[in-house]
Amino acid sequence: MNELVRKPFALDLFPQDFFERIFEFDTPWIPAVDIAEDQLGLIIKADLPGIDKDDLRIEVEDEILTISGQRATEQSKESNGYHRIERAYGSFSRRLRLPGRVAVDNIVANYENGVLEIRVPQAGQKDIHQVQITEKESN
Numbered sequence: 001m002n003e004l005v006r007k008p009f010a011l012d013l014f015p016q017d018f019f020e021r022i023f024e025f026d027t028p029w030i031p032a033v034d035i036a037e038d039q040l041g042l043i044i045k046a047d048l049p050g051i052d053k054d055d056l057r058i059e060v061e062d063e064i065l066t067i068s069g070q071r072a073t074e075q076s077k078e079s080n081g082y083h084r085i086e087r088a089y090g091s092f093s094r095r096l097r098l099p100g101r102v103a104v105d106n107i108v109a110n111y112e113n114g115v116l117e118i119r120v121p122q123a124g125q126k127d128i129h130q131v132q133i134t135e136k137e138s139n
Helices: 002-006 018-022
Strands: 033-038 041-047 056-061 064-071 090-097 108-112 115-121
Touching: 033 090, 064 115
Parallel strands: none
Antiparallel strands: 033 041, 041 115, 056 064, 064 090, 108 115
């Protein structure tokens, strides 16, 4: 006990790799997105640094906009012993639900300086179609 009072940090209370393990995640990479709305529609921005435009794909199906792609692993050599990679690599997919009234055929995307900007315009006013109700004739 006297040793603990004199050297409170001398005991190995945590496994040797404890702090390394709490910072390592086995979750897939998901890029951060911002979604805003202006008078023309939605503006979606995704941070995708280090990804080539040709490695990105945008799809819309059933009011779900999907941004997917892949960031290639950089080739590097281990030197001076310790080497650590914290940036995420590999494929990703981000799905966003769109509001019902958007002009899917007019969606445009721009990719510059690692930021993908997608503009999703609002659809015009939908015409309301009134359905006639008839009485069923009894036999």
